[in-house]
Amino acid sequence: MGKKPQPTPEEQKRDNLIRDYSTAAAKAHDLGNNAAAAGLTEAVFHLINGKKK
Numbered sequence: 001m002g003k004k005p006q007p008t009p010e011e012q013k014r015d016n017l018i019r020d021y022s023t024a025a026a027k028a029h030d031l032g033n034n035a036a037a038a039g040l041t042e043a044v045f046h047l048i049n050g051k052k053k
Contacts (some may be wrong), residue, residue: 018047 006013025040 014047018044023046 021040021044025037025044028040029036029037
């Protein structure tokens with residue numbers, strides 16, 4: 001088995017943002033702030049799928 005390729009710094013930054021925003025969305029939902037959870041979730045989708053034109 002070969003080594004998994006290392007992500008570029010830009011990919012790593014995006015992956016970190018996705019993780020952090022997802023965690024924040026879960027915490028906001030747990031605290032009952034559904035608007036913040038929805039906004040953070042939408043931001044995660046944009047990070048994963050790229051900008052919508």
